[in-house]
Amino acid sequence: MSTTKTTKPVVRKQVAEEKVEEPVEETNEEKTVIKGRKKKYVSDEERKIARRIQQREYRVRKAQELAKLRKLYNKDQKAKKDKEIVEEQEPVVEENQE
Numbered sequence: 001m002s003t004t005k006t007t008k009p010v011v012r013k014q015v016a017e018e019k020v021e022e023p024v025e026e027t028n029e030e031k032t033v034i035k036g037r038k039k040k041y042v043s044d045e046e047r048k049i050a051r052r053i054q055q056r057e058y059r060v061r062k063a064q065e066l067a068k069l070r071k072l073y074n075k076d077q078k079a080k081k082d083k084e085i086v087e088e089q090e091p092v093v094e095e096n097q098e
Contacts, residue, residue, distance in 0.1 A: 041047035 041050060
């Protein structure tokens with residue numbers, strides 16, 4: 001009982017070789033009209049650069065806004081502290097009883 005294996009020719013290699021040998025035909029897909037909004041950036045690199053610039057401007061704007069808020073807060077705290085000191089220094093006025 002001996003079984004013999006039949007060897008089949010490798011078809012995959014032939015198919016791959018045939019695909020490579022075929023000339024690539026240009027299609028009219030590039031000329032098709034793309035509907036919708038035009039792209040703002042031509043390439044990914046251009047888009048990334050624009051995003052970095054936008055983020056930097058945002059961070060600067062937020063830092064300025066935060067500094068302004070801190071200044072207001074500190075001014076308010078100083079005013080409260082000054083008011084408390086003035087209230088403590090004022091002597092309590094007692095009415096003279098005659």
